[in-house]
């Protein structure tokens with residue numbers, strides 16, 4: 001099983017959307033895929049997957065040694081007809097607080113349980129686990145990065161804070177064993193949204209200059225640049241966009257991201 005994490009320095013860059021859409025595209029290709037919500041601080045994957053109700057979450061798994069991976073998996077096989085699963089973070093304020101207040105012992109226990117979950121998922125025949133994280137250097141996000149084979153650092157190209165991101169990359173990413181890429185998301189070019197999802201020649205120059213800047217400043221490869229699509233923003237966080245609109249150019253961009261990650265593995 002390969003693990004791909006989405007992370008960022010700042011919030012709101014598109015990690016949750018990219019995680020869920022990449023997982024959907026991989027499952028559509030036939031890979032048994034699970035999305036793991038490690039964004040314990042501000043989880044919204046449940047909304048994106050239209051889950052509401054009493055589910056057992058990763059939070060429960062971290063605090064209850066009797067629970068296993070099977071207890072927290074939610075299957076979308078019947079709903080979407082693809083081998084897609086998810087394990088969610090709790091939206092219960094009390095349980096979110098337990099994570100924030102966890103002492104050193106509990107944090108060590110949590111890491112052990114995340115490692116055990118990885119092994120259980122691997123034994124259950126999953127091909128991919130896609131991890132959604134909290135922005136910045138929260139312990140649980142670092143746990144997610146540490147177990148990943150591929151890390152996608154998501155930057156919003158219009159207002160990226162290259163200084164903060166750069167220091168995180170220098171100090172944290174350099175310690176990771178994973179392949180680390182940058183995904184530029186919500187790129188606003190002159191023709192917005194781009195016609196048929198393709199950059200015009202002048203916009204392509206603009207995007208390439210963004211990519212080169214990141215490459216030079218952070219010494220990280222930009223694996224892909226995804227335009228800002230009004231339709232994606234308009235739908236907000238109510239659904240997995242590429243599941244509802246498989247023929248939209250946004251879905252084609254996620255497909256490109258999937259193919260490039262697969263090529264690099």
Ligand SMILES: Nc1ncnc2c1ncn2[C@@H]1O[C@H](COP(=O)(O)OP(=O)(O)OP(=O)(O)O)[C@@H](O)[C@H]1O
Nearest residue numbers: 011012013014015016017186227228229232233236
């Ligand atoms: N390519 C895109 N084009 C337009 N809107 C986008 C695109 N990608 C994401 N968005 C929008 O950006 C907003 C933030 O996305 P998302 O919640 O995935 O970010 P996040 O990084 O997970 O945020 P947080 O750090 O708060 O968890 C959402 O409203 C989403 O619809």
Ligand SMILES: [Mg+2]
Nearest residue numbers: 015016039044
């Ligand atoms: Mg998110």
